[in-house]
Amino acid sequence: MKTLNFRVILFIFALIFGVVFSIPSLMQSESGKKITLGLDLQGGLHMLLGIKSDVAIASRTKSIAGTVKYVFDDEEIIFDDLRMVDGDKVTFELLDSDDVTKATALLKKEIPGIVINQNGMKFTVQMTSKEMARTKQNAIKQAVDTIRNRLNEFGLAEPTVAKQGEDKILVEVPGIKTQADEQRIRELIARAAHLQLMAVDEDRAARVSTMSAAEAKSYGDVILKDVNTNEKYLLRQIPVLDGSMLTDAKVGFDKSNMPVINFSLNGQGAKIFGDFTAKAVGKRMAVVLDNKVYSAPVIRERIGGGHVQISGNFKLEEAHDIAIALRSGALLAPVFVMEKRSVGPSLGADSIKASSIALALGFILVIAFMVIYYSMAGVIANVALIGNLFLILAIMSLFGATLTLPGMAGIVLTVGMAVDANVIINERIRELLHEGKSIAKSIEDGYDNAFTAILDANVTTLIAAVVLYAYGTGAIKGFALTMSIGILASMLTAIVGTHGIYQWLLPKMRKEKLNLWFGIKTEGAK
Incomplete structure (x- = not known):
């Protein structure tokens, strides 16, 4: 028998790799990277969310107002009575007629998609209908991305977050088993996390306890409550800056060892913050999160660097x-x-049992057919098939991939595709043996003749799988992923691995034993 060739060595290495890295998933050990089970296999939370897109219009309008204030202050344009009206308009009055042309040009340059109406020195700025529609669509897209990022940062394995229809969002979170976990996830998803730094209206702040919301609005103010004491604050409606300028947020601890949140601002935010605090020494600025005041400290000096802290008697989990x-x-x-349901672990266990039975039954039938029909060639194909399965599990484990029911269907399909490659190869070899060629020549030519057909079939299937993964969601991605890994693994095991085994065993093959090796009886083979 010849020395092991490089193809056999590569196959052995792949087999060892597959077995070693599959063990944590197969044994469900505490250590090592493992495959994560999807919602349909381990249970979890399924939600269909709606979105109040009209609020996005008001949020965008407030952002426009903030931009107007920043641009005019930066260009030293004198204005007064800047406020929001009806949730979708920004009004202000210029005090110098010489600034009209310059102000109009600046607004058109800095704020795209707006209509500017002028009545003397009073201006109204409003989004176009096209910009409003785009803002609503952006709100949905941004909500999908934001919720996905939150769940990923929370440490959840492969949550599904996808747009459904025109204005709905599908969220599936596997592994949620308790009411407490479910409530925490729902709060994390629904939290607006709208951060604003707002100036206190010091001229009227003393009257805030007796002031109505309508009166506050007439001054361009808003009344908000303290998150802990319910104390009322009268704040300027247009914020100094908002969370869009935030670059990072981390949990820290104050001198009393209580959790606080430290956040940093980008360059523009740091400049605005520094300029404002320089002009407002001795006045208060409120840190507002989701329309609740967390603190309203007095500004003692200019604060540079763009670093701000939120304190509010947080629990560590809440601060996180x-x-x-x-x-x-x-x-x-x-x-x-809009809709919520929980998938229990018992239902997932039933799914695992049923799919495992299907996979095992299909695997056993394929192995039995290959051995009966192709004899030792079938055994070699089965060895490659086992290696293929271990490789799929190992690669999915290393990447922490999520296995779903469609993913298991992808594995079953891959079993059929992997063995199909060996069927093509074995048939080519048998055809050449029938023609009277030697065993060595039949094996080499058989692989050469079969390779093009196998490669074409696998490449076209792989392209389809990549497209499914790129444009599919949730379970579709799981199916595409397992099929893609299976295709690539089968190219190694079913073509390279079996070829090497044939070359390694070739000295043992004799023409009088072709029935043993290939399941045929033929004359003329040498």
């Missing part, structure tokens, strides 16, 4: 969740639960 929400970005519009 808020920091995740801030890092992931604010929701442009609130979401609400």
